[in-house]
Amino acid sequence: KGRIGILTAGGDCAGLNAVIAAAVNYGSRLGYEFVGFRRGFEGVLSPMAFQILTHADVRGISHLGGSFLHTTNRGRFGGKKGAGDSNQIPEEILEEARHNLASINVDGLIVIGGDGSLSAALQLAERGVRVIGVPKTIDNDLAATDQTFGFSTALGVAVDALDRVHTTATSHDRVLFVEVMGRHTGWIALKAGLAGGADAILVPEFPFDIDDLVRFLRDRKAEGKGSAVIVVAEGAVVDGKRSYEAGSASEVRFAGVTNRIMHLVEQLAPDEFEMRATVVGHIQRGGTPNARDRNLARAYGVGAIDALERGEDQVMVSLHGQEIITVPMAEAVSRLKAVGQDTLEYSTARKLGVFVH
Ligand code: F6P
Numbered sequence: 305k306g307r308i309g310i311l312t313a314g315g316d317c318a319g320l321n322a323v324i325a326a327a328v329n330y331g332s333r334l335g336y337e338f339v340g341f342r343r344g345f346e347g348v349l350s351p352m353a354f355q356i357l358t359h360a361d362v363r364g365i366s367h368l369g370g371s372f373l374h375t376t377n378r379g380r381f382g383g384k385k386g387a388g389d390s391n392q393i394p395e396e397i398l399e400e401a402r403h404n405l406a407s408i409n410v411d412g413l414i415v416i417g418g419d420g421s422l423s424a425a426l427q428l429a430e431r432g433v434r435v436i437g438v439p440k441t442i443d444n445d446l447a448a449t450d451q452t453f454g455f456s457t458a459l460g461v462a463v464d465a466l467d468r469v470h471t472t473a474t475s476h477d478r479v480l481f482v483e484v485m486g487r488h489t490g491w492i493a494l495k496a497g498l499a500g501g502a503d504a505i506l507v508p509e510f511p512f513d514i515d516d517l518v519r520f521l522r523d524r525k526a527e528g529k530g531s532a533v534i535v536v537a538e539g540a541v542v543d544g545k546r547s548y549e550a551g552s553a554s555e556v557r558f559a560g561v562t563n564r565i566m567h568l569v570e571q572l573a574p575d576e577f578e579m580r581a582t583v584v585g586h587i588q589r590g591g592t593p594n595a596r597d598r599n600l601a602r603a604y605g606v607g608a609i610d611a612l613e614r615g616e617d618q619v620m621v622s623l624h625g626q627e628i629i630t631v632p633m634a635e636a637v638s639r640l641k642a643v644g645q646d647t648l649e650y651s652t653a654r655k656l657g658v659f660v661h
Contacts, residue, residue: 317454326605466500
């Protein structure tokens, strides 16, 4: 019927294997043949790294974290789209990928990725490769779908971290920061913060001044609350500065927005607060996908094959209510979904006295 390539690109997240398994399982039943590329688009470039995938190869992997095909958010296809980064792939790289896919008779490519990887895939599509995208990111910031897979599991991990630090915060009268992922948007921080009873939620969409945070902490102390739990999205903007710059995740990893916040608080209020930080980090992306992510991933895998069956091209599968639909990929990569004043969790948190700014 045709040979379909499949790859996972960008950072890993829970549910990648469930997408692969569902697509290969369903597609094989319909008569497609599958080729899995290793390490995202790197596997499509020379030297090519791929393997034929049969239904037997993908049995029993859906509950496993990571990507059994491996992935990367670096490499010659870029993949990481930071603010101001257009993620333009050099012409010769696109041509090499197109040529390599044609040389092994790939009729269509399923790309499982976030906005950066999908915008890279779109450039390949514009050069004649048939592409179907599957929305993946723990950040849940793609506007063209109700939910990306990987988000729900990440959220659960973040809530668990918050639940756990509460006891130390209270017992020691400390200010405990919990840093979660979210470079450009604060969905994990906001939803986990509200669910996990955070006293302050710091998201990239709502820049804040350190003076206001210190005032908030002092007011709490004056009311007899010596402890506070604060959830920080790694892209939080403090005193007009964003720690995260496009393409330099290492800056965040090595310096950390939370460290900066703690230093600033200490400068302004020396010895007033006993602060500690927990960076949840890649625990949010790794490990077993929860039921919601597994089922969403499976539905996306099946949806990608249905899209191929309908003869679609340059589309991304998308969750719309209870349905999987497809949206033009160009639309899908052009709009990020950000936390706003009208976001339910935001207004709820605000009314409950949480410092959300
Ligand atoms: O885009 C997904 C994401 O998990 C972001 O939330 C985070 O900033 C980034 O990836 C981390 O990337 P890396 O694994 O390269 O540190």
